[in-house]
Amino acid sequence: MRSRQKGQLKKALNDTIGYIYSFAELLIEALLLAKQIRIFFTDEKYGYDQYEMCISLLKSYTLSGHDKLGAVLSRLPLISELLNTTANTYIYRSFHISGRRISLINQKLDTDGISARIVKLMTDFKSLLIQLSRGNVFISARDARPNDESRALFANARINYGVMKRSGNYIHNVMSHTSSSTLATVDISKFFDSMTLLKMMDKALFLNAFKININYEALKYISRRYEHSWQEIEEMLNVLNSMYLTLIPFFLHNGKIPTGMVYSTHLSNYLFSPIDKKIENKLRGISKNGIFVRHTRYIDDITISSNRATNDSGYVINIDLIKDIEQIVNEFGFYLKYEKTRIYGVNDTKIVHGVSFGGITNQAKSINSDEKYAFAKEIENLGISKSPLSLSIIGKLNAIDSVNPYQYAYCLSHYFMHTKFVHMANVGTYEYRLHIQNEIIFRGAFYDIHVKPVLGRK
Numbered sequence: 001m002r003s004r005q006k007g008q009l010k011k012a013l014n015d016t017i018g019y020i021y022s023f024a025e026l027l028i029e030a031l032l033l034a035k036q037i038r039i040f041f042t043d044e045k046y047g048y049d050q051y052e053m054c055i056s057l058l059k060s061y062t063l064s065g066h067d068k069l070g071a072v073l074s075r076l077p078l079i080s081e082l083l084n085t086t087a088n089t090y091i092y093r094s095f096h097i098s099g100r101r102i103s104l105i106n107q108k109l110d111t112d113g114i115s116a117r118i119v120k121l122m123t124d125f126k127s128l129l130i131q132l133s134r135g136n137v138f139i140s141a142r143d144a145r146p147n148d149e150s151r152a153l154f155a156n157a158r159i160n161y162g163v164m165k166r167s168g169n170y171i172h173n174v175m176s177h178t179s180s181s182t183l184a185t186v187d188i189s190k191f192f193d194s195m196t197l198l199k200m201m202d203k204a205l206f207l208n209a210f211k212i213n214i215n216y217e218a219l220k221y222i223s224r225r226y227e228h229s230w231q232e233i234e235e236m237l238n239v240l241n242s243m244y245l246t247l248i249p250f251f252l253h254n255g256k257i258p259t260g261m262v263y264s265t266h267l268s269n270y271l272f273s274p275i276d277k278k279i280e281n282k283l284r285g286i287s288k289n290g291i292f293v294r295h296t297r298y299i300d301d302i303t304i305s306s307n308r309a310t311n312d313s314g315y316v317i318n319i320d321l322i323k324d325i326e327q328i329v330n331e332f333g334f335y336l337k338y339e340k341t342r343i344y345g346v347n348d349t350k351i352v353h354g355v356s357f358g359g360i361t362n363q364a365k366s367i368n369s370d371e372k373y374a375f376a377k378e379i380e381n382l383g384i385s386k387s388p389l390s391l392s393i394i395g396k397l398n399a400i401d402s403v404n405p406y407q408y409a410y411c412l413s414h415y416f417m418h419t420k421f422v423h424m425a426n427v428g429t430y431e432y433r434l435h436i437q438n439e440i441i442f443r444g445a446f447y448d449i450h451v452k453p454v455l456g457r458k
Helices: 002-042 049-091 107-133 170-175 197-202 205-213 216-225 227-251 264-284 319-331 369-384 391-403 405-416 430-443 445-455
Strands: 092-097 100-105 182-187 293-298 301-306 342-344 349-352 355-358 363-367
Touching (some): 002 107, 002 216, 002 227, 049 107, 100 107, 107 227, 170 293, 197 205, 197 227, 205 216, 205 264, 216 227, 264 319, 301 319, 342 349, 369 391
Antiparallel strands (some): 092 100, 182 342, 293 301, 349 355
């Protein structure tokens, strides 16, 4: 038993050291890019000895191990400043759409392959975040089973947190709650803009997220016999946190997570995971005596539902529960949009991400009518101009098909509104979809390439 526990501690230490080296490698590439970008904009060839010194130090550290750790740690503030200045001054440019700030990579950096290298570094950073999240022990079905008496209820439980989970998209988020009796939705105010560097440091968001992923509390419990091993882990956790805080300014715009970057959602999800965990722990106390309370989050939208409307204390989902969640969110420096908070009773038609279901008539899942009509019109215009369906259109069609096949068939049929097309009575069936597919193939093979993957399943 003791050897197994010691093995767990050793694995946690090795994993942590491995992630430290991964961050060091990303730091090297970020510094190389920062130097190249500064030269590109200033057209200078000299005065970059600080970059070279830091790069050389990091390279020797990744080759020689901890012998160079002390020297590396002493240079981290300088490295952070170099990356921060480069990111804010040269890399990111912002514009606003409907009041939302969207960030792009500076178009001037398309020259000399700099932009492509930036995108690759961003992709590598996202991949590292995914690796860091693989150990998320609480994002799992088994974690949604607080006690044995409700095991049957939780047999098909699935908790989704944003898109980081492999199955995580807004449709899966909706499907997690369609059988609920009562439901509440809350929205986190200015989700990306609130995820600032200052907050990451002040609330130790990265460190707390990583502790969840390595099951820190369990490791701490079993380490009581191995004080030396535990001290090593604590030291390496601090080094890992320092590495992250040094690198992260390269991926922030004016100290905030930029909306629209390939890693933005993954990073925000990862940093928010300590809050997800605390909310989940709160709901565990309610999930008992045959009552199941489910919690999901898709980016900035939190949904909570229950299989029962009431318990011995009254309504399971009520304003007091929302206030408890608000308190947890506030503790980490985030806030809720109260104007977007909704609580749905047993007889209410429930709406999650624009998808309606349930209510007194037990309404089938369906997308909002205005959204359906607008999307059908968009597809109709493509049909008029004989333009192929884009990947984004196909993605929307897939989402609608997952919700309601009849609405899917309705939207797609508008592709042929102004051509000779026979509307069949069995709209939404496989036969109808096959009919549409045959029409598309008949009108041109270039349509087939875009649409057949959507229609070709029974």
